[in-house]
Amino acid sequence: MGIEEKIPDSIILTTVNKMVNWSRKYSIWPLGFGLACCAIEMMSTFASHFDLARFGMEVMRPSPRQADLMIVAGRVSMKMAPVVRTLYEQMPNPKWVIAMGSCASCGGVFNNYAVLQGVDRIIPVDIYVPGCPPRPEQLIDGIIKLQDKIDKSSVKDKHDEWGRKSV
Numbered sequence: 001m002g003i004e005e006k007i008p009d010s011i012i013l014t015t016v017n018k019m020v021n022w023s024r025k026y027s028i029w030p031l032g033f034g035l036a037c038c039a040i041e042m043m044s045t046f047a048s049h050f051d052l053a054r055f056g057m058e059v060m061r062p063s064p065r066q067a068d069l070m071i072v073a074g075r076v077s078m079k080m081a082p083v084v085r086t087l088y089e090q091m092p093n094p095k096w097v098i099a100m101g102s103c104a105s106c107g108g109v110f111n112n113y114a115v116l117q118g119v120d121r122i123i124p125v126d127i128y129v130p131g132c133p134p135r136p137e138q139l140i141d142g143i144i145k146l147q148d149k150i151d152k153s154s155v156k157d158k159h160d161e162w163g164r165k166s167v
């Protein structure tokens with residue numbers, strides 16, 4: 001059989017970059033953990049009513065080695081901060097972080113010595129989702145914005161030890 005018969009009627013032309021970004025943004029695996037009340041809304045987002053599976057990211061991973069998205073859902077106590085940092089460092093590159101809710105973003109109403117005033121003091125944050133707590137729709141909106149960000153990335157991007165894109 002000649003090559004003409006083996007090739008189907010239609011051919012799709014694309015680039016490696018578009019292919020990789022497409023597969024990455026529709027197969028994000030979040031790390032399964034929650035810190036406070038925001039985590040209840042996050043769990044709701046993953047449940048059937050909101051159905052995050054529509055976006056290809058319902059597979060929560062129990063190990064940071066298998067996860068590429070950290071959703072920081074809730075306030076980060078000073079005691080928990082080194083644990084969050086360690087979990088982040090154990091995730092492989094490329095990896096992303098969503099700060100869910102005002103506590104994770106800036107400490108929220110807990111302006112005191114026991115609570116970290118924003119998780120971006122210990123790890124880089126890609127998307128901030130406002131609210132106390134944010135509704136599942138808001139978290140989904142943040143996730144869609146993260147997908148847009150991933151879509152604009154390049155497979156040639158290099159990452160530093162913080163997981164940030166380095167020049």
Ligand code: SF4
Pocket residue numbers: 036037038073074075100101102103104108131132133134
């Ligand atoms: S932002 Fe509000 S709901 Fe979320 S962890 Fe803080 S106090 Fe709880």
